[in-house]
Amino acid sequence: xxxxxxxxxxxxxxxxxxxxxxxxxxxxxxxxxxxxxxxxxxxxxxxxxxxxxxxxxxxxxxxxxxxxxxxxxxxxxxxxxxxxxxxxxxxxxxxxxxxxx
Numbered sequence: 001x002x003x004x005x006x007x008x009x010x011x012x013x014x015x016x017x018x019x020x021x022x023x024x025x026x027x028x029x030x031x032x033x034x035x036x037x038x039x040x041x042x043x044x045x046x047x048x049x050x051x052x053x054x055x056x057x058x059x060x061x062x063x064x065x066x067x068x069x070x071x072x073x074x075x076x077x078x079x080x081x082x083x084x085x086x087x088x089x090x091x092x093x094x095x096x097x098x099x100x101x
Contacts, residue, residue, distance in 0.1 A: 004016055004038070006041045008041065008080065008083075008098075008100060009080075009083040009085045009100045010022055010023070010082070010083040010085075011080065011082070011083060011086075013037065013041070015034055015037075015038050018030070018031065018033075020037075020079055020080075022082045022083065023082075025082075029079070032057060032072060033072060033075055033076065033079070035056070036048075036053065036057055036069075036072050036073070036076060039053055039056060039057070040076075040088075040096075040098035041098070045097070046097045046098040046099055046100075047091065047094070047095065047096070047097045048095050048097075049094055050066070050069065050094065050095040050096070052095075053069055053095060053096075054066060054069060057069070057072075073088055073096055076088060085100055085101045086098070086099070086100050086101075087099045087101070
C-alpha cells in the first residue's frame with residue numbers, strides 16, 4: 001500500500017496507519033476522523049461542504065449524522081490544537097475550512 005502522507009502545519013498525518021504526529025507524539029485516529037481529515041486535505045482549498053462530508057463519511061445526510069459531523073470537527077480541532085497556525089473555520093451555509101496560516 002502506498003503511504004498517504006500529509007503535512008499539516010507542524011503535523012505529519014499518515015492516512016494508512018491513521019496516525020497524526022507532532023514532535024514525536026502520535027495520536028491514533030478512528031477511520032471516521034481519518035476520512036474527514038483526508039477530505040479537508042484533498043479538497044485543495046481546505047473547504048468541505050457539509051452535505052458532501054455527510055454523504056462521503058456517513059453515507060447520508062440524516063440530521064443526527066449532522067450532529068455527529070459537528071462532534072468530529074470538534075475532535076479534529078482538539079487533535080490539531082498543538083499548532084496555533086492551524087484552524088478549522090465554520091463557513092456559514094457551506095461547511096468548514098481547514099486553514100494553515
